[in-house]
Amino acid sequence: MEKTDIINIAAQQTSALYDWTFNVIQNAGVSDKLAHIVTSASLLVVAFGILYIVNFIISAIFNSVLTKIIKKTKTNWDDFLLKNKVLNKLSLLILVIIAQQMIPFIFVGFPNFTTGLNKFLNIVVILSVYAFINSLLKTGRDILRTSKAFVDKPLDSYLQVVQIFLIFVIGTLIVSILTGNSPWSFLVSLGAASAILMLVFKDTILGFVASIQVSANDSVRVGDWIEMSKYGVDGDILEINLNNVKIQNFDKTIVTIPTYTLLSDSFKNYRGMQDSGGRRIKRSIHIKISTIRYLTEQEIDELKKIKLLLPYIDKRQKEIDEYNSQEQVDSSVLVNGRRMTNVGLFRAYILAYAKHNPNIHQAMTLMVRQLDPKEHGLPLELYMFTNGTNWGFFEDVMSDLFDHLFAAIKYFHLEVFELPASDDLRHLLAEGNLISAGQRSADN
Template sequence: MEDLFKFSSVFCFLEEYFLRQGMNVYVASYINLFINLIVLVLLVIIINYIIRRFVIETFNAFTNKTKTTFDDFLVKSNFPKYVGQIFPLILINYTIPYILINHQWTLGIVQLLVNIYAIILGVWICRSLLRTTKNFLKIQEEYRDKPIDSYIQVVIIFIWVVGIMFIFSEITGRSVINFAISLGAASAILLLIFKDTILGFVASIQVSVNDIVRIGDWITFSKYGADGTVTEINLATVRVQNWDNTYTTIPTYSLIADSFQNWRGMQESPGRRIKRAIFIKQSSVKFVDSNDLEILKRISLIAPYLDHRQKEIERYNLSNNVNKELPINGRNQTNLGIFRKYVDAYLHEHSAVHKEMYIIVRHLAPTSMGIPLEILCFSRDKRWENFEYISADIFDHVIAAVPYFGLKLFESPSGDDIREYFSAESRT
């Protein structure tokens, strides 16, 4: 204590000078205090500027020489800036007691403010390290599709809660343990306030552990109008960039509470499914005769099939003495069956169709719009624009091929169709 008074006399020489000049003791004391504080503030500003510049320049020089990117992210998250404030804060903490030795009430307030700022500075440094860790992990291949943001946000929230507890402890003079115990009584209110945060944190863990969604996945979530790529998964929301370049935010908890479609399986599979149907007009389906067969044999893709199939049918009908005066008797080929075989052969020859996956051409149950002829196959190229081009190319050809088999596509009549019909009726 004696050393404290000896050192504090260095800051009180102005006060002693004013007293020797006959100035009131209180006025001299406060003038001396005011001047010393101004000097201290100027000194802290200068030292803070020098230290911060030194630390920042040192970090920049160090990061330019190293190959790792972790230190680069430290600089971007202002870590050197926060570290540079430690020494000026220590200077204030150790100098203030000598300047305010005769002003205990003011000393208590200033020390309280310094301690609070030290706690906040500690939180900022921890937050900077966590953000650096998050940005660094995001560029690592094994963590690129993981919800790192969610976990970092939880840790940051926890650090802020601990920091606020220490601040209240400084203000109230109660220990942190007693303050934490008193918070237990208010746990219900805290749970209500942080309900979305807690649900989001639980959902983030389940999403990560169960591998439901990764960053980069293509998802379709009709409830929220989302159809695009997941760009971010954090504690409260999942951010989706739609194909029209708009963004949709989805509550993280909805990923486990509601149903959505994840296209990752398609992206990881060897091919992307093409599943579409054309509608054949039922009245255009018929048995083919020998003349029709001769014409259809000109189609190179099915000529071998027609020869083989017709010989098999003729042997069957001959061995069973089938009366072929009516085409319905015995076994016969239909234009729809031949067309179906042609489409199947065309898909097997198409270079963009994956031959090792399903290739199916089938009839579905007839409807009021005709007979659905469904094509189910897989495109080798899974990229959206190329997939759509391949699908269109296949169906362009299939639709154009329909008339060659004596078939017609169903199409709801338009106004022109109705006018042509009535015009033909009036002419007859």
């Protein structure tokens, strides 16, 4: 027996039930119009009673039996069914479908009302189907998030694309039901308005393209630390949606930017630094140029007491002595030949200290170099990487390193450049006053 035959039989039985009820009420001396109203009301009460019983049975099965089974299982995917209320949406869909099959036959005596009611119930069924499918999609998203392959992928963007497509299909079906026209005629009319639709959904389309590009190129993931100064972004990505990206800055503020800006604007991603295991130190010590000079033998002997510097001084001194001996250098003039300078030994000490520091990454670039001398002195730049990427660890290592170097620089008869402070000016003024007072005393 085909489905249409079953529906026709059910319709005949329901119509017979309506006619029987109508005849019983009419025989009681009720007018035809009132008899139709009482018949529909009576059958409506019966229908609600049936729906209540069905709802009770479904709830007992879903909430009592299936829920307990799901909670006892060791798998996680079925827990997401409860989280996204898939069973609730399914029970609602079942009730709506049963109501759709029952209620129109209750109002047999009101054909105009039945037509509108059928349209309304068809729309409710479509919306219930969408709610059920949407819950399943959310469940699929949550299940994929538990996989390492998808934990950093913009799954919300893909979900929203599917949701937009479903909403478009549902909207087409609803308009078709309300107008009584074929869905294809509605789609043809939309073709003429495609330019307007492109303008309305411009950000959504750009966001969708950006999400695909970002995922395909693996340029950014959920959890990455990115920096975009233009938008005040400096923190970790919490979520990548179809229309926007949510970032939590390190001051705990939340910034949202359009997804397509990840393609249209440049940004800095610190994932490479975090994956490498080392974080770069790139900071300079500005040496006061007037304190740079050659070292005397006594000063060199004194610096040999520094354990880290002794091997370098011995090796360097041997090279210098051999060169000066071969060239027969006149040592009475210091500029002749080759000699050690305080800034050179200080640079060698910094390098040796860094190579013996367990918190400095020895497998990455490690050097101390001179930059162009400027109005703020001679910059000695430390270019190296810490042996870890944690922010607090990085700051501690860098602070300890420069604490030591600032304290050690005086042993090399060097000074760090500083702009004149108020105390310096007062000191110069006091010295000038003393000189003037001494000259006046001498004149007297």
